[in-house]
Amino acid sequence: MPLCTNCAHPVPHLYTIYQTAHNVRLSQCPSCHELADPYVEHDGLNVVLDLILLKRAVYRHLLFNRGAPPRRVVDGVSVKAGAEIEEGDEDWARERIRWWWTLRVGVGVVLVDAFIRWSQLRMLHSAETETSITWTRGAMVSFLRVLVGCLVETVAFHVGITVSSFLVLTGLEKAARWRIVRSEPMSGVRQQLRYSHISLCLLYSSLTKFFLLLLLSIWGPSSVTDATPPQYTHTIVFENASLRRIWEALDDDKLDREWVVRNVLGGMAAGFGLRVVLDCHPFFTTLVILSGWGIKTVVASVVSGWVGEEESIGETWLAYSIP
Incomplete structure (x- = not known):
């Protein structure tokens, strides 16, 4: 309904x-x-x-x-x-359609994520080795490895979130049944909630992350060489040491904006989506997100050694993956 x-x-x-x-x-x-x-x-x-x-x-x-x-x-x-159509058959038909749509959206999300990571990792590797970026057989193999790594990481993240959501919702239901917490009427969202809603919600939430990553790739900070010094420089001096350290931490050479967008803002977007789907207290939604991050981090650390042919690509991919 x-x-x-x-x-x-x-x-x-x-x-x-x-x-x-x-x-x-x-x-x-x-x-x-x-x-x-x-x-x-x-x-x-x-x-x-x-x-x-x-x-x-x-x-x-x-x-x-x-x-x-x-x-x-x-x-x-x-x-x-x-x-x-009977109500049970209609619900099962909509569930199958939702899973099929989740699979289609998931394939697109993994492809976009893999291409963004592969492009950035290849540029970093080319800058370190002073070589040009060319589409060769080795580059294709490297892209396939990054694609498999993104697929495994995404599946692990979704499985971790789904299992954590099941445990949290089951625990809340038992706590309400045992009168540990105040029992409230089940909302319409909880009545209609299915497991396919959780994965589809995470995929929809990733749109915000990819939109910001696209903006960073277009209007990101440009590197300035010694041959072309900046025409205008404005220095802000803080007398307070704490404020000065915070301001220096926001410099382009110290703050990884992509990491912030991918993990911090992406995690906040996923948490907001789960807050809508699970319809529970934000504390439990935060526990679910942290559990998914933990499983994702373990899987990323295992897969990072295999992702790229070059060792630097695997290490950099791991740095982008770990929240």
Whole structure:
């Protein structure tokens, strides 16, 4: 059953189609009396922008409402599309479709991640060895190794998050049953939660990370050689030693912006998505993210020795992987 993107209350349908496909009326949530899902009428660009901005409503739309059948009115008679299908069969069909969509999105995410890492690692290796970047057989083998490493790391991260989420939710249910914590009515999100929602949520959350990595690759800090000194230099001096150390830590030669985007901001985006899906206290969501990071770090340390043909590529890939 779809959910209201505003209050997560279950609704029977998101919109009604009258006679033709262009005659559509959005449904109203019976709980908050707002439109159940305004994203039904939004184009893909608005959905992607709201997903990058980490809006809670767009997660509910993509995870729980995408593909929900509408209600149709034919000759004044209300007919819900797919009503002839039993509820259990409809839920299983949507679960299979969701897993298939998760696989497709996951393949694209792994390819993009592998290409970004391989490009940066090859540039670093070329700068260290003073060689040009060319597409050779060795470069292709190196890319395939990075691709396999990203695939293994992604699978380990998703498995760790899923297992941790299962343990946390099971523990919360038992604690409520034993009256250790206050028992509250199960929300609509928890009623509709499936394991496919967790992996798909992590993939959607990675869009923010890749968007920022793209911006860094385009407008990143440029290296300045001795032959071309900067035309303008402004020095800020702090009398306080602590402020001075903090300011110096933000220098381009000391702060790895890509590491911050990939691990810190990427982890925060994943945590926000899990907060929407798991619908539990942020403390438990943080535990889930930390558990996934721990498993990802162990797997990355094991795979890093095999990723690149050159030793420096494997070590640098490990540095990008460990949070």
